[in-house]
Amino acid sequence: MRVDTTGKISLDHIYTSPDPRAYFGTLRKLDYNIPELAKPHFRRIIAEYRRALGVPRPTVLDIGCSYGINAALVKYGRTMAELYDRYGGRDAQRHTRATLLARDRELIRSHEPADDLRFLGLDASAEALSYALEAGFLDGAVHADLESGEPTEEQRAQLAGTDLVISTGCLGYVTERTISRVVEAQDGRLPWMAHFVLRMFPFDPIAETLAAAGYETVRHDGLFRQRRFATPEERTLVLDRLEAAGADPAGLEAGGWFYAQLYISKPCT
Helix, strand or coil, X not given: CCECCCCCECCHHHHCCCCCHHHHHHHHHCCCCHHHHHHHHHHXXXXXXXXXXXXXXXXXXXXXXXXXXXXXXXXXXXXHHHHHHHHHCHHHHHCCHHHHHHHHHHHHHHCCCCCCCEEEEEECCHHHHHHHHHHCCCCEEEECCCCCCCCCHHHXXXXXXXXXXXEECCEXXXXXXXXXXXXXXXXXXXXXXXXXXXXXXXXXXXXXXXXXXXXXXXXXXXXXXXXXXXXXXXXXXXXXXXXXXXXXXXXXXXXXXXXXEXXXXXXXX
């Protein structure tokens, strides 16, 4: 497996497949579970937002949403274990993309949402977004790379009116450029944010950008396992990066896992 510029193995192929089978088949082997760990925290901040702002059906923007995993968990009450079985099990290999989509749409039709939310996905992968939309996990999608350029007027209109912005692992590849462009697209009050960020990626540049836009950021106590290291090379490169950044991996990444931290950003009152 080749590694990218951060030291992590490149998993680009699992985000550009026409359906989620490669995604779940690959990540299951690495015990990837951060969306499951993030779910109760997202639900808590959504409930807090409802109480504070009086918005009954908030719009949640998931940055780096891929195949709509956070939407499936938070809005529709699925679990990662269910999704691993659904797309990574032996039965899934007998399906075509069309029959997988039909099965997902039936799941959505036959179950009431666990939470009344509007879920919007932002991703650079047209394939992942297309699947998430067709399956019904997402209510809307913005296909854009906001690291590379400003949103179009149509994309800006889609992003406007976002109530909460979430992510589970894309920050580090996605930087303050994307976050700033999401904030600038808003046409009213600023959205609350909750981001799970690997310890190997400093959050300071994003926090500083948000502070300039009128936000206060707090790091939540606790650490969250993201996934196992895929290879000894990945482990070595990531530990080197952590140590160079002054982050001690002893008892954490040195044990073979990526760890993430949760940052919550709210507009200053």
